[in-house]
Amino acid sequence: MPGRIQAEERRPHFFLSYARSRYRPEDSDRWVAKFFNDLCHDIGQATGTLNPGFMDRQIPVGSEWPDQLADALANCRVFVALFSPGYFASDYCGREWAAFLKRYHAQTAGLNRPSAIIPALWTPLDIKEIPESLHTLQNVPPEFPPAYATEGLYGIMKLGRYREQYKETVLRLATVVKDRAAECALGSSPVPTLQTLRSPFVGRTPGSKRPAIRLTLAAQSIDQLPPGRDTYYYGRTPREWTPFRSEDHTLPIGAFAEHMLSELGHQSIVEIADEPPQEPVDAPGVLVVDPWTVKDRVIGKRLRQIDREPMHVLAPFNSGDPQTAAAVERLSDDLAEVLPNGTALKGSAAYVSSPGAFREALPKVVAEALTRYLKTTDVHPPQTPPSMPRPTLRDPES
Structure with a gap:
């Protein structure tokens, strides 16, 4: 009691x-x-x-x-x-x-x-x-x-x-x-x-629904890692990749990003870089990439294909990971070599050193991705003329 x-x-x-x-x-x-x-x-x-x-x-x-x-x-x-x-x-x-x-x-x-x-x-x-x-x-x-x-x-x-x-x-x-x-x-x-659960509000308030964001994860599973790479930050699938793992941070980066996108009012469409999507997705995209992954034969090839129509890039570099800290220069060069277009886009962050830095960088990269998407997406005008005549300006005295 x-x-x-x-x-x-x-x-x-x-x-x-x-x-x-x-x-x-x-x-x-x-x-x-x-x-x-x-x-x-x-x-x-x-x-x-x-x-x-x-x-x-x-x-x-x-x-x-x-x-x-x-x-x-x-x-x-x-x-x-x-x-x-x-x-x-x-x-x-x-x-x-x-x-x-x-x-x-x-x-x-x-x-x-x-x-x-x-x-x-x-x-x-x-x-x-x-x-x-x-x-x-x-x-x-x-x-x-x-x-x-x-x-x-x-x-x-x-x-x-x-x-x-x-x-x-x-x-x-x-x-x-x-x-x-x-x-x-x-x-x-x-x-x-x-x-x-589903929000009861999305689509119920005029102007409230924001575009979905296509979130692409480029990472390896434990069994794909190169010899000697610390397995502590990886899981059975790329979705379990946790580049900032510590006692205080145990959430995989994909889930962390999804949660933040929800806070920003966006739904997430999560894809894995080396897995073809089930159907084409027309949405602004953000690529979250492990710099250790870009030299993987299969994933690296896929990233080069993605970079032909580049996505904005976020690249976690955990400053608390001794292996990453020791290889920053090489990993940065590899990233720029495989994703030259994506890393050059305004808003991309090719070096994100902590969870706090990721929380700060994601809203900025989403804003830039959304702006670019709206500029490049075809806008289809109505196929039929409006049923009402267009209003015309009148003199205030008329």
Whole structure:
């Protein structure tokens, strides 16, 4: 019994679901972190809980995010969704929402329980910017300060004249979280694997769906490695390649990239360089290549073919890997020799030394790949004339 009570006390009161900023991702979420800490403080005061809330920034870069997120989603009492235009564009936020909702429905089927999902406005939103299925949610309770509805949490945090209204908003939100947790009384229960879920938002909000990104991995499996190469960073297949593996970073680079692309609002189409795709894919592409791989007879030949119509390149060079550190110059020359066009593209990063550097480089290379794709993709005009005549400019006095 004492163990069970202790486990209950350590459950997070709320799970904060939010979209990471696409601009300067290394520090742009500090305002979200401040809000999270302020809300945790007020909930802690109101409930005396040991664990007021969960925010994924608590997880070290490159660790097993999906498992830890799933654990928090399986144990939190309520789900706080930080509404913003980026939130509904993020496939990953949508999957967090779907995972929690399945858990909620499994426990409350046939019961008269209030919603355990609490929206919080990060930025002011027009009703058209919110998916139609969420229009019935009470986004701004009447007792909240008026500036909250007009400026959103981010606005009243940034503007000094609203400091007191910000404090009141957070305090009232803490009260909602406390009361809703008690009313819903959700027990801990497993949630589906996040990768198996679909976002309920993608395609539901005008302009929210972003193009998929074709992510090509060029790496060897353990049985393909050259003699003497350390097997620590490799697995049974190229998908298990983990160039930055350490105690704090155990996620394969492909899964790490997929997770980041989800944060950016993109779905991923993952391919292996030496495996022909099942069907042609028309999408902006990023090639993540192991510099140790380019001299492999089969993979090297395939990379030369890819470079005829080059893709943007990201090449992890783990500075903590003694073999890589000792062979940087040779590996860099090999990479440039096999992929001269891709490595020369604006945005390509032919030397990425750490997980943090990879997190910084990927959004930049995706932006450049998307820009290049939109410039080079054929745009097909409508085949039939519009049914309405084109509008013409009129004099203001007419």
